[in-house]
Amino acid sequence: MSLERLLQDELIVATAGVEILEQALIDQATTIAAADWSPPAAGTEGALATLAAAGRTEAANATAIERMLAVRPQFVDVGVARDIIPGMTDTMFLHAGPPLTWDRSSGPIKGAIIGALLYEGMAATAEEAEEISAGGGITMSPCHHHQTVGPMAGIVSPSMPVAVVRDAGGDGVAYSTLNEGLGKVLRYGAYGPEVIERLHWMGNILGPVVAATLEYVGPIDLQSLIAQALQMGDDGHNRNRAATSLLLRSLGPGLVENESVPLADRGTVFRFIESNDHFMLNLVMAAGKLAVDAAAGVEGSSLVTTMARNGTDFGIRLSGTGDRWFTAPAPIVDGLFLGAFTKADANPDIGDSAITETVGLGGFAMAASPAIVGFVGGTASGAVRRTQEMYEITLAEHSAYQIPQLEFRGTPVGIDATLVVRTGVQPQINTGIAHKDPGIGMVGAGLVKAPMQCFAEAVVALADTMQ
Amino acid sequence: MIDRITVHPGRYHDSVRLMQASQVLRTAAGVEEALVAMGTELNLTLLEDLHFDPEQLVGVGPNDLIVAVRAVDEAALATTDHILEEALAAKRGSSEPTDSPPAHLVETAAATIDANLALISIPGRYAFVEAMAALRAGLHVMVFSDNVSIEHEILLKEEAARRDLLIMGPDCGTSIVGGVGLGFANAVRPGSVSLVGASGTGIQQLTCLLDDAGVGIRHAWGTGSRDLSEAVGGSSTLRGLAALDADPATDVIVVVSKPPATAVATAVRTAASRCSTPVVIAFMEPGSTLEGAAGAVLSLLGREPAAFTIWPAGSGDHRPGVLRGLFSGGTLRDEARFIIEPVIGPLSLTETTEGSSLVDYGDDVYTEGRAHPMIDQTVRLERLESTVTNTSIGVVLLDVVLGYGANPDPAVELAPIIRILSGAGIAVVATLCGSKGDPQGLDYQAGLLQKAGAAVFLSNAAAATRAAELVGGEA
Numbered sequence: 001m002s003l004e005r006l007l008q009d010e011l012i013v014a015t016a017g018v019e020i021l022e023q024a025l026i027d028q029a030t031t032i033a034a035a036d037w038s039p040p041a042a043g044t045e046g047a048l049a050t051l052a053a054a055g056r057t058e059a060a061n062a063t064a065i066e067r068m069l070a071v072r073p074q075f076v077d078v079g080v081a082r083d084i085i086p087g088m089t090d091t092m093f094l095h096a097g098p099p100l101t102w103d104r105s106s107g108p109i110k111g112a113i114i115g116a117l118l119y120e121g122m123a124a125t126a127e128e129a130e131e132i133s134a135g136g137g138i139t140m141s142p143c144h145h146h147q148t149v150g151p152m153a154g155i156v157s158p159s160m161p162v163a164v165v166r167d168a169g170g171d172g173v174a175y176s177t178l179n180e181g182l183g184k185v186l187r188y189g190a191y192g193p194e195v196i197e198r199l200h201w202m203g204n205i206l207g208p209v210v211a212a213t214l215e216y217v218g219p220i221d222l223q224s225l226i227a228q229a230l231q232m233g234d235d236g237h238n239r240n241r242a243a244t245s246l247l248l249r250s251l252g253p254g255l256v257e258n259e260s261v262p263l264a265d266r267g268t269v270f271r272f273i274e275s276n277d278h279f280m281l282n283l284v285m286a287a288g289k290l291a292v293d294a295a296a297g298v299e300g301s302s303l304v305t306t307m308a309r310n311g312t313d314f315g316i317r318l319s320g321t322g323d324r325w326f327t328a329p330a331p332i333v334d335g336l337f338l339g340a341f342t343k344a345d346a347n348p349d350i351g352d353s354a355i356t357e358t359v360g361l362g363g364f365a366m367a368a369s370p371a372i373v374g375f376v377g378g379t380a381s382g383a384v385r386r387t388q389e390m391y392e393i394t395l396a397e398h399s400a401y402q403i404p405q406l407e408f409r410g411t412p413v414g415i416d417a418t419l420v421v422r423t424g425v426q427p428q429i430n431t432g433i434a435h436k437d438p439g440i441g442m443v444g445a446g447l448v449k450a451p452m453q454c455f456a457e458a459v460v461a462l463a464d465t466m467q
Numbered sequence: 468m469i470d471r472i473t474v475h476p477g478r479y480h481d482s483v484r485l486m487q488a489s490q491v492l493r494t495a496a497g498v499e500e501a502l503v504a505m506g507t508e509l510n511l512t513l514l515e516d517l518h519f520d521p522e523q524l525v526g527v528g529p530n531d532l533i534v535a536v537r538a539v540d541e542a543a544l545a546t547t548d549h550i551l552e553e554a555l556a557a558k559r560g561s562s563e564p565t566d567s568p569p570a571h572l573v574e575t576a577a578a579t580i581d582a583n584l585a586l587i588s589i590p591g592r593y594a595f596v597e598a599m600a601a602l603r604a605g606l607h608v609m610v611f612s613d614n615v616s617i618e619h620e621i622l623l624k625e626e627a628a629r630r631d632l633l634i635m636g637p638d639c640g641t642s643i644v645g646g647v648g649l650g651f652a653n654a655v656r657p658g659s660v661s662l663v664g665a666s667g668t669g670i671q672q673l674t675c676l677l678d679d680a681g682v683g684i685r686h687a688w689g690t691g692s693r694d695l696s697e698a699v700g701g702s703s704t705l706r707g708l709a710a711l712d713a714d715p716a717t718d719v720i721v722v723v724s725k726p727p728a729t730a731v732a733t734a735v736r737t738a739a740s741r742c743s744t745p746v747v748i749a750f751m752e753p754g755s756t757l758e759g760a761a762g763a764v765l766s767l768l769g770r771e772p773a774a775f776t777i778w779p780a781g782s783g784d785h786r787p788g789v790l791r792g793l794f795s796g797g798t799l800r801d802e803a804r805f806i807i808e809p810v811i812g813p814l815s816l817t818e819t820t821e822g823s824s825l826v827d828y829g830d831d832v833y834t835e836g837r838a839h840p841m842i843d844q845t846v847r848l849e850r851l852e853s854t855v856t857n858t859s860i861g862v863v864l865l866d867v868v869l870g871y872g873a874n875p876d877p878a879v880e881l882a883p884i885i886r887i888l889s890g891a892g893i894a895v896v897a898t899l900c901g902s903k904g905d906p907q908g909l910d911y912q913a914g915l916l917q918k919a920g921a922a923v924f925l926s927n928a929a930a931a932t933r934a935a936e937l938v939g940g941e942a
Contacts, residue, residue: 002631003706006583006607007686007714011647014577014606016597017588020842021611021650024871025586027906028654030647035576036569037589037597045592052599053622183509275508275529336486339502339513374487389568392575422596423571444486 041421041456047463054466060300064319065395065414068295072168073287074219078211082158085146085175094143096154096352097310098325102133106311106347111189111438112153119199120157148175149285149352152187161207165286174289176282188434190441209269212261213254220250222287227400235369236284237362238430243280248273288355295319304415307358311350316454326458328451333433335446347436349448354429360398360413363428364390368403386428393419420455470537471544472523478532488554495550497543506531574604595619602626610636611650617698624702639689640667653870654904658683663707664723665694668796671900672927676761678902679925680773685717695727705738712742719767723749753805756928778913780922786892788861790938791854792825793847795840799866800827803931810935841873844880851884855891862894864934869901878915889920896934898927
């Protein structure tokens with residue numbers, strides 16, 4: 001669109017600001033589109049000007065998003081956390097979200113750590129587990145610092161089986177826990193006997209059987225499964241029914257034919273995955289972790305590489321600001337509640353699962369998932385709208401993840417923190433809701449928006465790197 | 468309390484719909500507790516936790532829909548059937564509009580219609596970021612906003628040059644691009660004369676004079692008031708000049724500006740002399756008028772000199788006294804000053820109680836917290852009223868600017884006070900900067916002013932000359 005072209009072309013105008021100037025153009029029968037402009041998030045005005053003046057963000061973001069989209073995640077193995085997760089120790093307990101201490105931990109985190117201590121045999125009772133944790137007997141560390149992600153409390157203890165997801169196009173590796181199912185489960189802070197018993201079964205049977213099955217069927221291309229699942233009504237966060245079914249189909253030949261595994265175990269593993277619509281969620285998350293880690297560390301980039309919550313704080317990280325977290329109090333999820341539970345029972349937002357939104361799934365792919373539109377008040381068009389809003393704060397449209405309802409447009413992917421503060425549009429997250437007290441579990445699911453404060457602070461910090 | 472559990476084998480609804488239905492039921496009159504759910508293990512446990520009878524749930528599986536309700540009596544229970552069916556029924560005809568959500572940023576709005584230009588008139592402190600984003604999105608940009616720092620103006624102009632894009636402003640009030648008026652612009656006829664200028668009202672006056680003489684306009688690119696300062700160095704003016712020179716449909720180019728920095732003036736003159744298209748330079752210095760620039764254009768086009776339209780006042784004596792000039796356009800005020808001062812001596816450029824003055828009410832001092840006097844005449848009307856009682860005043864000089872963006876009917880607001888002034892013996896002279904195509908109606912506006920007693924001139928120089936004569940004649 002050169003200056004020379006302007007001399008000849010019909011003028012088509014986008015406006016921001018005074019309404020009478022828009023009206024004047026309409027009166028002249030000129031095609032216009034008026035932006036619904038409002039001032040940027042408080043405190044970001046100077047930082048935005050610094051970034052605009054420096055002019056380095058655009059190229060940095062192009063590099064970062066290209067790296068994010070180039071990742072080819074494959075589910076290759078299941079191993080034991082202490083053996084494979086970088087930096088893991090015998091007393092380390094990984095958790096979701098930004099860094100956290102025991103005394104600031106919410107109910108679900110405490111409950112899940114208690115459960116993990118019981119599972120590890122490091123404590124005999126919940127009371128003892130609490131004493132150990134409060135007395136500094138364990139090291140807490142964010143999953144995100146260890147190439148790992150975990151939904152809800154996201155607790156990973158040394159003996160737990162973890163999924164291994166590798167980049168077929170590079171040397172990246174990411175890890176996640178295996179999904180336990182819904183209801184009274186560790187990740188929602190429950191630690192009753194049935195929870196611990198299930199964890200043992202997962203460590204003794206599920207992990208090894210899935211590992212053996214993967215060896216039999218070969219690596220499973222997760223991006224392909226997720227892409228198909230979006231066209232079958234999943235959003236990749238709150239609905240994973242299609243993706244789990246596709247995964248089970250991929251594992252199927254191994255579960256049926258691989259006689260090196262006892263038939264009974266193959267059967268229970270099949271039933272376990274079959275009965276848990278969310279089994280695939282953790283793998284989608286590990287695939288996402290692979291993508292964001294590939295995009296991290298690009299100087300000057302305002303690409304959001306992490307959105308994660310620990311039940312107390314909501315935290316984000318940018319590609320251009322290194323390992324620094326920008327946090328705000330975790331918001332309460334607006335949602336629908338199971339049984340007699342209400343909003344008063346809800347813990348603030350929790351989990352690494354917002355990694356899905358960070359890579360263009362979940363709330364960003366909601367248009368693909370009419371089955372979960374109830375969370376937005378009941379209409380499919382409302383879900384479409386929420387996804388459409390995300391295009392204004394993202395850098396690209398996903399090359400593989402497409403939305404049939406939007407004429408197979410790629411999902412909005414790669415949140416640009418500067419666009420978030422300029423538009424005032426907060427990233428939309430679809431998520432589960434944990435009970436605020438330890439030991440209870442899941443109480444509902446719903447929608448939450450990432451707090452603006454995180455993005456505002458991150459943009460200011462990014463601008464500081466320009467000086 | 469009565470519990471009722473109904474099982475519908477094989478009936479399926481997604482869990483979200485069922486959670487909603489449960490909520491609706493729970494809030495129904497007489498209902499104590501309700502759960503509508505598929506018979507999964509989790510839901511069966513929930514029902515037990517709610518103390519529904521597990522005996523009734525034996526054999527129920529994940530493909531069965533369970534409706535469990537606890538109500539105060541049978542009547543309340545009975546109403547729940549209808550409520551539930553309604554809650555589970557597909558919503559019809561209630562869908563939200565599916566069109567795209569509104570764009571918040573100008574570059575996003577541009578993408579929806581494949582726009583080629585962004586017009587930015589947000590508060591100045593935010594304008595740099597938005598204008599830069601628009602340039603980086605490949606858009607030509609007009610920044611109407613003022614209060615953008617000169618450092619940011621320079622960055623915007625450098626970025627535009629790198630991307631071969633046009634940047635008009637910051638503080639660009641008037642432009643015409645391909646016949647479309649942006650900001651304050653007059654509806655002048657299309658033609659082959661193009662302007663580039665750092666003066667909004669200068670562009671408006673010149674395009675209106677040419678229109679009056681039957682000459683049309685192709686482009687009129689405002690550059691922003693500081694473009695010809697030493698710091699900015701005439702970036703937009705020089706690039707505009709080069710682009711218009713390369714435009715085969717432009718026969719004459721006019722550069723119009725307040726007096727530029729000396730070095731910049733030289734650069735502009737040098738660039739103009741190298742153009743293959745004839746260039747008229749109209750720097751608004753003493754001795755140069757917009758009428759003169761219009762005459763030079765007419766001459767280059769091989770046309771006869773024009774007599775610009777006048778709507779004369781009725782003959783009548785006016786009382787002797789000093790001059791009050793109340794302007795809304797800065798360039799028009801300056802032009803009047805250069806014409807009047809040689810006749811009657813130095814003028815005050817700020818409000819004064821004694822002696823003659825010419826005040827620009829478009830200046831920041833008078834516009835803080837209110838719209839420009841081209842839109843909102845309140846301040847000027849107040850000052851005009853106070854003139855009546857000031858017996859030292861003999862002549863009032865005004866500009867009335869028409870066109871897109873301007874006050875929809877300025878003469879109607881001015882006519883009553885002009886009538887009072889004329890009645891009191893004060894001579895009223897008005898510049899009417901407008902074209903026949905303007906939405907306010909040129910002749911209609913002129914007629915109202917004239918009937919109220921004003922002498923109305925299309926040319927500001929002519930109006931100033933007349934005002935000087937009237938004051939000078941009494942001197």
